[in-house]
Amino acid sequence: MRTHGMRNNVFKTIATVALLAPTLSACAATEEKLEPWQQAQKTEVWEPVPAVVATPVNKAPSDAIVLFDGTDLSAWESVKGGAAAWTLGGDTVTVKPGTGNIRTKQSFCDVQLHVEWRAPKPEEGMDGQLRNNSGVFFQERYEIQVLDSYDNKTYPNGQAASVYKQTIPLVNATRPPGEWQAYDIIFTAPTFSGEKLKTPGYVTVIHNGVVVQNHVEIQGTTEWIGAPKYQAHGCAPIQLQDHDNLVSFRNIWLREL
Incomplete structure (x- = not known):
């Protein structure tokens, strides 16, 4: 019974991978179609935006x-x-x-x-x-x-x-x-x-x-x-x-x- 159960699990895993394969392939294909600037955008973080601090010469910064x-x-x-x-x-x-x-x-x-x-x-x-x-x-x-x-x-x-x-x-x-x-x-x-x-x-x-x-x-x-x-x-x-x-x-x- 243990061998039969293990065989069923293996078959299920293979079937799952087979089902996912088209999706994974499509994602990879989509990734390849992205322009470099689109790929670069994925690692851009836009928030939070740092506060602006004025730094006049020989004077204290505005937030000091x-x-x-x-x-x-x-x-x-x-x-x-x-x-x-x-x-x-x-x-x-x-x-x-x-x-x-x-x-x-x-x-x-x-x-x-x-x-x-x-x-x-x-x-x-x-x-x-x-x-x-x-x-x-x-x-x-x-x-x-x-x-x-x-x-x-x-x-x-x-x-x-x-x-x-x-x-x-x-x-x-x-x-x-x-x-x-x-x-x-x-x-x-x-x-x-x-x-x-x-x-x-x-x-x-x-x-x-x-x-x-x-x-x-x-x-x-x-x-x-x-x-x-x-x-x-x-x-x-x-x-x-x-x-x-x-x-x-x-x-x-x-x-x-």
């Missing part, structure tokens, strides 16, 4: 959140409480030593950040980490180092554009002191399931047009002493660091991703 355009510090506050107390002048804001870090009033997760910074010419004897130090902190925890790293020897995972004390830049793209530097940073925030890390953070850093961090994994919080670590948190502000040095900033904007 402008954090500092040279006029005021209304988007910022002191981490010590109250208004940001750094010094405004021209189109720049400069660290006022001793006033403390400043942070955005708004919290962010995944972002594209543009920030320009300038270190003054160093005083005699100022070398290493004393060479006009500051930093850009994402979510108040993860620092991209700001430092005059032009002809300035220090530990490489602490030089300009490093993920501080974690990842060494691919190259040193620092311009001489007194010149403006530009960071374009893509930051992917870590995610958590309860108190447990679900996915780590990642960062790409472009320094003066050069990729120096290529989607590197953030190992945890920035620590001066000890190993980095993760602790669950949500979206949080961006901080600029007061390291008692007269570092200036301008043209700060971001796009939420």
Whole structure:
């Protein structure tokens, strides 16, 4: 009985294929008759249509959140409480030593950040980490180092554009002191399931047009002493660091991703 049943199944399969053969042949023939442009249309996707973003030269994109355009510090506050107390002048804001870090009033997760910074010419004897130090902190925890790293020897995972004390830049793209530097940073925030890390953070850093961090994994919080670590948190502000040095900033904007 089993052999007879198997034979029937085989016959049914052959019969089905025979019935489908004309249809398959017709489809193949139709495919062959299509013009190249008709065949190409089959892989065209027309929706969704990306939003249009204006990109004026030397200005923030039209969909950006402008954090500092040279006029005021209304988007910022002191981490010590109250208004940001750094010094405004021209189109720049400069660290006022001793006033403390400043942070955005708004919290962010995944972002594209543009920030320009300038270190003054160093005083005699100022070398290493004393060479006009500051930093850009994402979510108040993860620092991209700001430092005059032009002809300035220090530990490489602490030089300009490093993920501080974690990842060494691919190259040193620092311009001489007194010149403006530009960071374009893509930051992917870590995610958590309860108190447990679900996915780590990642960062790409472009320094003066050069990729120096290529989607590197953030190992945890920035620590001066000890190993980095993760602790669950949500979206949080961006901080600029007061390291008692007269570092200036301008043209700060971001796009939420």
